Amino acid sequence: MTIHPKPPAASAKSGAPPATASTIALGWLHTAKFLTTAPELHFLPALDVPEIAFVGRSNAGKSTCINTLTQQKHLAFASKKPGRTQHINLFSLGKQGVTDAVLADLPGYGYAAVPKQDKIRWQQVMANYLVTRENLKGIVLLCDPRHGLTELDEILLDVIRPRVAEGLKFLVVLTKADKLNRSEQTKAVSIMNLQAGGGEVRLFSATKRIGIESVAELLWLWAHPVADVVESDVMLASDMKS
Numbered sequence: 001m002t003i004h005p006k007p008p009a010a011s012a013k014s015g016a017p018p019a020t021a022s023t024i025a026l027g028w029l030h031t032a033k034f035l036t037t038a039p040e041l042h043f044l045p046a047l048d049v050p051e052i053a054f055v056g057r058s059n060a061g062k063s064t065c066i067n068t069l070t071q072q073k074h075l076a077f078a079s080k081k082p083g084r085t086q087h088i089n090l091f092s093l094g095k096q097g098v099t100d101a102v103l104a105d106l107p108g109y110g111y112a113a114v115p116k117q118d119k120i121r122w123q124q125v126m127a128n129y130l131v132t133r134e135n136l137k138g139i140v141l142l143c144d145p146r147h148g149l150t151e152l153d154e155i156l157l158d159v160i161r162p163r164v165a166e167g168l169k170f171l172v173v174l175t176k177a178d179k180l181n182r183s184e185q186t187k188a189v190s191i192m193n194l195q196a197g198g199g200e201v202r203l204f205s206a207t208k209r210i211g212i213e214s215v216a217e218l219l220w221l222w223a224h225p226v227a228d229v230v231e232s233d234v235m236l237a238s239d240m241k242s
């Protein structure tokens with residue numbers, strides 16, 4: 001049996017309920033702070049902490065997803081107007097002011113009104129980022145299940161496939177799940193499981209608060225691989241196995 005590691009359970013203070021994996025993961029995400037913004041890859045600082053990038057078509061809900069996970073309404077710019085995020089925006093995470101991971105909000109692609117030259121420039125910046133960013137640990141691809149994967153999503157999947165094969169983490173977040181009924185949600189997950197090339201798939205809704213804990217726990221695990229988790233937590237996981 002495979003036991004997936006969990007965020008460590010914090011020791012309960014007297015009277016307080018023990019912290020669960022999702023409260024630890026959400027507490028960690030809540031520490032998010034704006035770090036920097038860059039119009040081009042070479043303006044990004046070189047970092048040695050794990051970076052998790054949010055990518056997807058314009059208006060898919062990337063910035064809203066970051067704000068929901070971090071429980072901060074205005075951390076990333078979210079807007080009804082597509083094309084709102086035009087730079088790579090980095091947010092640092094970590095307790096006690098010690099940065100242990102970074103979230104990257106990338107500009108969306110596929111917005112028809114963007115001039116062709118800008119579109120091409122952005123596709124190049126994005127492809128460069130996804131291929132060369134050394135501390136990139138995981139990619140969260142946001143996809144509105146009412147539209148499914150677009151041609152540009154497919155191109156992105158082709159770009160990252162070799163890195164995923166080498167161990168880059170990959171998650172497809174099916175956004176705006178509140179717009180689907182139960183059976184449509186189930187169907188969307190089944191279809192995406194076939195398309196996600198071995199990556200994880202989660203339903204998500206910022207408005208109906210679907211999937212928040214589950215995505216938070218996954219990101220926590222990406223940023224805190226078992227080898228880095230304190231010995232007692234590893235022992236806890238191995239106790240569970242026996």
Ligand SMILES: Nc1nc2c(ncn2[C@@H]2O[C@H](COP(=O)(O)OP(=O)(O)OP(=O)(O)O)[C@@H](O)[C@H]2O)c(=O)[nH]1
Nearest residue numbers: 059060061062063064078079083084085108205206
């Ligand atoms: N119903 C619903 N609407 C959502 C949800 N998430 C985001 N939206 C809406 O979708 C629109 C786009 O959201 P953003 O978070 O700005 O999308 P984005 O992917 O960052 O867009 P760009 O920055 O243009 O790439 C906004 O009007 C959001 O309110 C959701 O879970 N449910």
Ligand SMILES: [Mg+2]
Nearest residue numbers: 062063077085
């Ligand atoms: Mg955005």
